[in-house]
Amino acid sequence: MDSTEITQLLDRVLAPWVRALTLTPIKVDEESATLRLPFSGEWRHSGGMISGQVFMAAADTAMVVAITAALGGFKPMSTVSLNISFMRAVRKGDVLIKARVLRMGRNLVFGEVELFDEGGNMAVHATTTYALLE
Template sequence: MISKETLEAFFRENFPNSDFTIESLGDKAATLRQPVSDNHLRPGGTVSGPVLMAMADAAIYTAILGSLGLVAMAVTTNLNINFMRKPQANRAVIAECRLLKLGRSLAVGEVFLYSEGDDEPVAHASGTYSIPPMEE
């Protein structure tokens, strides 16, 4: 398993526009925190769908890299999301991911997204990643 610090450095270098933080990283799991600013809001004063989808995608990617190491070319092949309630515009988005399958060529994960401090999820996502062959 890779360290949280190594993974944070990887994201800073390869995804300089990402502004989430890794709250926790475990065996086939990751929790991310996205501060919410006016740039993340849509009309009506709620966090936009693209922000929630990006957090779900990043959480799955983080859990995969945290488990396998820096497999940078792992790519999303499918992402489904259900928006369940309005996120709070004045609270960070928390994405909690657990991998359901971590195979040689595919990984499947699910993510619950929350407004920080709320127990009820604002969205639920599932996604599949293609993992490139490991170099020997």
């Protein structure tokens, strides 16, 4: 999938508030997806750190892109589980999101997502499970 196809996919399947994150595709292949979350002061909560909800939505979205690429096209899916660890506060700078499919079953897909701050330090780690609906 190229950047245009990914952007069109995100515009088509995401809720408007998730599209507002303006995730940008960097690299997508059959095994993984790398997206960039551009920094915005609007993502920070009162403590000055980017909110966990932003990271959760970004991780979930990156995994949808990785699964779509692995399947060779979008199929309806639903998040079954998203287990997330916030390992480092992020106060500024873009965040790089790397999602990869660990196992593709007939009905379930297992994945892993890592989010890195502008210094290349892992800030968030997530494991995911998705149900393929068709």
